[in-house]
Every structure is written in structure tokens, then in C-alpha cells.
Amino acid sequence: MKCCETIEELRSTLQVWRCSHPDGSIGFVPTMGFLHEGHASLIRRSAEENQLTVVSIFVNPLQFGPNEDFERYPRDPERDTRLAEEAGADILFMPSVKEMYPKPVVTKVMISGLTDKLCGASRPGHFDGVGTVVSKLFNLVQPDAAYFGQKDAQQVAVIERMVEDLNIPVTIVACPIVREADGLAMSSRNVYLTPEERAQAVVLSHSLQRAEAWFDEPDLTVGEIRRRIAEHISSSSPLAEIDYTDILSYPDLENPSQDVPIGDLPGSSRYIAALAVKFGATRLIDNRIYTVKGR
Amino acid sequence: MKCCETIEELRSTLQVWRCSHPDGSIGFVPTMGFLHEGHASLIRRSAEENQLTVVSIFVNPLQFGPNEDFERYPRDPERDTRLAEEAGADILFMPSVKEMYPKPVVTKVMISGLTDKLCGASRPGHFDGVGTVVSKLFNLVQPDAAYFGQKDAQQVAVIERMVEDLNIPVTIVACPIVREADGLAMSSRNVYLTPEERAQAVVLSHSLQRAEAWFDEPDLTVGEIRRRIAEHISSSSPLAEIDYTDILSYPDLENPSQDVPIGDLPGSSRYIAALAVKFGATRLIDNRIYTVKGR
Known part of the structure; x- marks a missing residue:
């Protein structure tokens, strides 16, 4: 080389x-x-x-x-x-x-x-x-x-x-995103984390993983899934300070209406849930793409 | 082709x-x-x-x-x-x-x-x-x-x-700029000019040509040369409406102080006089580069 x-x-x-x-x-x-x-x-x-x-x-x-x-x-x-x-x-x-x-x-x-x-x-x-x-x-x-x-x-x-x-x-x-064994997305900034922060940082990928099931519930709205992701992060990790938890169309990154039930979104359309969460001074991001099934 | x-x-x-x-x-x-x-x-x-x-x-x-x-x-x-x-x-x-x-x-x-x-x-x-x-x-x-x-x-x-x-x-x-026989810089916009405007439009290149001699007078200031160029345009062409007449360092296009006599500018440095002049709705530009001789 x-x-x-x-x-x-x-x-x-x-x-x-x-x-x-x-x-x-x-x-x-x-x-x-x-x-x-x-x-x-x-x-x-x-x-x-x-x-x-x-x-x-x-x-x-x-x-x-x-x-x-x-x-x-x-x-x-x-x-x-x-x-x-x-x-x-x-x-x-x-x-x-x-x-x-x-x-x-x-x-x-x-x-x-x-x-x-x-x-x-x-x-x-x-x-x-x-x-x-x-x-x-x-x-x-x-x-x-x-x-x-x-x-x-x-x-x-x-x-x-x-x-x-x-x-x-x-x-x-x-x-594709490469992850640690416990699910944390690899990032050069992960070295900033204290052991306690590192343990809790897994909450980003876990919440995105959980959302997979929520995207299968046709009556849940986009806004409700966002709230559940944020709630999961806050309740599982006292050290997490949320910068944003967003759900956008993918790949255009347009904001869907928050009140639309998942089942009413066009079938096979894709959405990205994207998170930015701070642990102390360290800001981590993660995301996951979901394909909507329709009713 | x-x-x-x-x-x-x-x-x-x-x-x-x-x-x-x-x-x-x-x-x-x-x-x-x-x-x-x-x-x-x-x-x-x-x-x-x-x-x-x-x-x-x-x-x-x-x-x-x-x-x-x-x-x-x-x-x-x-x-x-x-x-x-x-x-x-x-x-x-x-x-x-x-x-x-x-x-x-x-x-x-x-x-x-x-x-x-x-x-x-x-x-x-x-x-x-x-x-x-x-x-x-x-x-x-x-x-x-x-x-x-x-x-x-x-x-x-x-x-x-x-x-x-x-x-x-x-x-x-x-x-290099290519000019008509009378000195007017060639431009696609020249076709907009009425015969009267076309005749007067030669004032741009003439004033820049005149400035050649002014740049040789060490006691003239940058501001004075600008004023003379503008004066020449206004007095020779009643149809001309000046957008700008500027003198800048070349090629950096920095504004020199207007009060500096030409003789005090660094020898061999270059300046550009640039003009934009409107004839009716038609905006023409022209420029010329001068090398300062020093005293």
C-alpha cells in the first residue's frame, strides 16, 4: 500500500x-x-x-x-x-x-x-x-x-x-451498518463512552429493532412509533439525552404526516427511523429502514 | 462535427x-x-x-x-x-x-x-x-x-x-477580448442595441483606452482615474447609464485605496478597470488590465 x-x-x-x-x-x-x-x-x-x-x-x-x-x-x-x-x-x-x-x-x-x-x-x-x-x-x-x-x-x-x-x-x-455483538453501531466516537455509557448506548439499536414490530401494526401512527422509540430510550437509559428521533420517507427524507396510521401508508414504501442521542458530550447516531406492508 | x-x-x-x-x-x-x-x-x-x-x-x-x-x-x-x-x-x-x-x-x-x-x-x-x-x-x-x-x-x-x-x-x-473595428467588445447582447446606442457604445472601450495614459501619470489617484473614466462616458454618450466603473487589483479583485497615487502602487502590479454601462435595457461590460510602472 x-x-x-x-x-x-x-x-x-x-x-x-x-x-x-x-x-x-x-x-x-x-x-x-x-x-x-x-x-x-x-x-x-x-x-x-x-x-x-x-x-x-x-x-x-x-x-x-x-x-x-x-x-x-x-x-x-x-x-x-x-x-x-x-x-x-x-x-x-x-x-x-x-x-x-x-x-x-x-x-x-x-x-x-x-x-x-x-x-x-x-x-x-x-x-x-x-x-x-x-x-x-x-x-x-x-x-x-x-x-x-x-x-x-x-x-x-x-x-x-x-x-x-x-x-x-x-x-x-x-x-450496510456494521454493529458490535450487542447491536451498537460501530463509530469512531464510541471510544469516548465511559463503560456505563457504553453499556446503555445499546438502547439506540434496541429501540430501532423493537420498532420493526411496531411498523407491522397497521393502526399505529407514525407519531406514535416515534413516541414509543423515544420512550424506550428514555426509560431504558437514564444517561441518554435525545437529540432527535425521526421517521422520514426513504430515500427522499420527507416528513410523513404524524397522524397517518402505518396501514394507510402506500404498501412497499420505505421509511427510515433515525436517531441521534447524546451520552455526556458524545453524540451517537443510528438508523434502520422499514418497509411498510399495507393493511 | x-x-x-x-x-x-x-x-x-x-x-x-x-x-x-x-x-x-x-x-x-x-x-x-x-x-x-x-x-x-x-x-x-x-x-x-x-x-x-x-x-x-x-x-x-x-x-x-x-x-x-x-x-x-x-x-x-x-x-x-x-x-x-x-x-x-x-x-x-x-x-x-x-x-x-x-x-x-x-x-x-x-x-x-x-x-x-x-x-x-x-x-x-x-x-x-x-x-x-x-x-x-x-x-x-x-x-x-x-x-x-x-x-x-x-x-x-x-x-x-x-x-x-x-x-x-x-x-x-x-x-483576449475580441473587438469590433471601432473597439466595441464583441457580445451576444450587442444585437439589442439601436443604431444610435450602438454608435455611442464605443464609449466603453474608448474610455478604457484613454485610461492607459492616466495610469502613466504617477500623481493621479485611483479614485481620480475612476472619476475620469466615468466623466468621459457621461460626457461622450448621453444614452449611457453607468452601472459601475471600478478599478481593482488583478487577478485578486481587491479594492485598492482610492486616495493612493498611481506612482505609490507597487511597481509592475496589475489593475483592472471594469465597466458595466446600460444603453436602454441593454447592459454592456468591458475591461482592460493596466500594469503600474511605479515612479
Whole structure:
């Protein structure tokens, strides 16, 4: 695996590879590092489906709010390098902030509509930062396919729309959430949790799991399922502080009417329940997609 | 010359060409059509410097304000097709608005700072529309080089900054302004002018020409040169209504202090005088770049 820290090095490495592999396809896995099994699953998938896999590790300041955890976001470049290579990466791109943003940022890729709910509502500017850095990385790597974890469901929806709107020549591949044995969705931020918080954090996936049955009850309304999810979280975990529990149409992320019984929603339509819950200063997210059966 | 009206047709045509010309470079000339000798000079330059030249004709609604001339912007696809082919275009891309914007536009490329002066000040949102459509076209064509007329000096500066900020793999080539025999900068909008307006419109280039001598007078201030340019326009052309006459550093487009004598500006530094002047409902722009000699 070749490690590149500069844009020039990355570009020349890719150019050499392209010249010797004119028909080769390039898969790309953009990450913020502190890799876990979720990232590894994306890298493995890319390595299976492409001749070359590029992984980037860049904690992007542009997508963190002023009071968020940019400075203390966990970093471990040595372990990441080993993990990326083991999973099948061919090129690891680890630029500095200065390398990615040598000048004040005046150009931004802004995606409206999709970004004003869920994490976009509690993290204003977050998705402009994501759209901007992902655009830059796509222009640098020029991949055929890019792999994202479904855990960041809104991020996937936003990037898919950006790629469509800007005609970016890349296929977005959304990959399933990878979970710990007890159900907790893997996240680089899980290391922040105290043992007690870690034990209670399982409440996110458990509540989403329970909702599977509620989505099968045709007389329950969307609002009632939301209330039950929130209630389950609050009653099972005294340390949990809910940021949001939302149910939206998927993949458009539109708000359905809260009073509609599940049985009256169009059969086979899909809905996503998405959660953001804080444990102390640590904010965790999780989601699950449900297919409505109709009456 | 091959004409493409759909994105699919353009992409497949380019793919076939790329396969048979693995080392061929692609030049791109994005236009809004109603081609004149200025556009032809860009197409010829691209054809000289590349193996394939793509010209696009698309009147982009996103860069017109609600009270601007989108609907009545002049169009002549048949003449344009002939002109593009004569100048050396290999592929002409003429998409409909529906083809370029099949869905409501939620993704925009916004460039701040550079865009709040000159035309950006009098046409709010204009450069977001330019940045967005040029990003889309670059992603569709994936050219090695793109050719723009220096007449839209601010547009060139904005696109150069966008390309740099977003790491878009394209070289921007700014080409000299092409003028009518009497000095009027060529523009698709010149056809709007009545014979009387057309005769007076020469005042833009004449005032910029005069300023050449004023930039050689070390004791004149920036503000005084601006005043003289404006005075020359108003006194020579009763039909002229000035939108702006500005002098900015080039290429950064920063405002120099208005009280600084030319002789005190750093030697060899460059300044651009940029004008926007209305004749009736027709808004014309022109500019010229001056190099300061120092005392």
C-alpha cells in the first residue's frame, strides 16, 4: 500500500496507475480515520469490486461546528494505516488541513432541502462541509465508485443528490451498518463512552429493532412509533439525552404526516427511523429502514 | 462535427473518443450561444491546442436574475452550429433546460468574496449560477483545458478560484477580448442595441483606452482615474447609464485605496478597470488590465 500525504503525490501515483491499467476501475473510501470494522467492510467491498482502492483519512474541519469535537476527534494514523492495508487498500491518502485548504475557503458546495432535517438541523453548516470536501476528494481521486456507510444515512442521501445534481461521474455505493455483538453501531466516537455509557448506548439499536414490530401494526401512527422509540430510550437509559428521533420517507427524507396510521401508508414504501442521542458530550447516531406492508 | 442534445449522447460520444485516443487532450468552450468572433477565437484556440474540442451552448437560467433577460436572450442554434463547426469544434453539446436541471436545483456551488463586487454586486446570485453550471459541464465533459473570454474578467477570476478550491482537474485558459473595428467588445447582447446606442457604445472601450495614459501619470489617484473614466462616458454618450466603473487589483479583485497615487502602487502590479454601462435595457461590460510602472 502506498501512502500519500500531498495532492501532487496522490495525483501522480494515480496517473501512473491509470496509464498501466487503462481499463481498471478505481474504488474510493473517504473516511475521517480512527478506522473500525465498519470502515474495513467498505474497503473490502471496494477491493472486491475494483482493481484499485483508494482510502482517504481526513478529519475535515469544515464539517464541524464551533462547539463540536474537531480538536478532540480521535486519531490513530499508525493503526489506521495497518487496518486499511489489511482490508485491501492500495493507496492511502492522508493530507493535512493545510494541504486540503491552503487558502481561506471561499468555494462551498451547498445542498439545500435534504440538509435541513436530522443531523443537518442540529449541526448547521455540517453538510456544506461534507459536500465541499467530498467534491474535492472526488476531483482528486476521480473514482469510478465511492463507498459510504449507511450509518450516516442522511450523508448518503445528500451525497447521492449532489452527485446527481452536479453530474459527477461516480457511482455511490451505500453499505450496510456494521454493529458490535450487542447491536451498537460501530463509530469512531464510541471510544469516548465511559463503560456505563457504553453499556446503555445499546438502547439506540434496541429501540430501532423493537420498532420493526411496531411498523407491522397497521393502526399505529407514525407519531406514535416515534413516541414509543423515544420512550424506550428514555426509560431504558437514564444517561441518554435525545437529540432527535425521526421517521422520514426513504430515500427522499420527507416528513410523513404524524397522524397517518402505518396501514394507510402506500404498501412497499420505505421509511427510515433515525436517531441521534447524546451520552455526556458524545453524540451517537443510528438508523434502520422499514418497509411498510399495507393493511 | 457531432451534435449532442442529451447528456447520455454526449457521455457515450466522449467515451468512444477517449477509448480510441487514450493520450488525446480535450478542450472545452462553454458558451450561451449566439456565437460571435469572440467565441470563434476561443474555439480556434482550443482546436489548436487539443485533439478534440467540445463546445456547449446553454442559456443557463440559474445565472439570470428574475428581472434579467433570460427569456429574450438571443438564440440562433442553426447559425451557431455552422459557426462552431467552421471554427473547429468536434462536438457541439446543446442541452435543454430540462436536460440540465431535471429536478429542482438543491445543489449549488457558491463562491464568496470574489463575487460580491462588480457584476456580482449588481447581479446577486449570478455567480452561484455560473459556478453551478460550469461545475456540471466540467463533470460532463471532463476536459483537460477550458477556454473563457477575458471580457468576463470576473467570471474568469471566479472560475479559476473555484477550480483551485475544489481541485477540479482542468486548466483554465483566459483568452483576449475580441473587438469590433471601432473597439466595441464583441457580445451576444450587442444585437439589442439601436443604431444610435450602438454608435455611442464605443464609449466603453474608448474610455478604457484613454485610461492607459492616466495610469502613466504617477500623481493621479485611483479614485481620480475612476472619476475620469466615468466623466468621459457621461460626457461622450448621453444614452449611457453607468452601472459601475471600478478599478481593482488583478487577478485578486481587491479594492485598492482610492486616495493612493498611481506612482505609490507597487511597481509592475496589475489593475483592472471594469465597466458595466446600460444603453436602454441593454447592459454592456468591458475591461482592460493596466500594469503600474511605479515612479
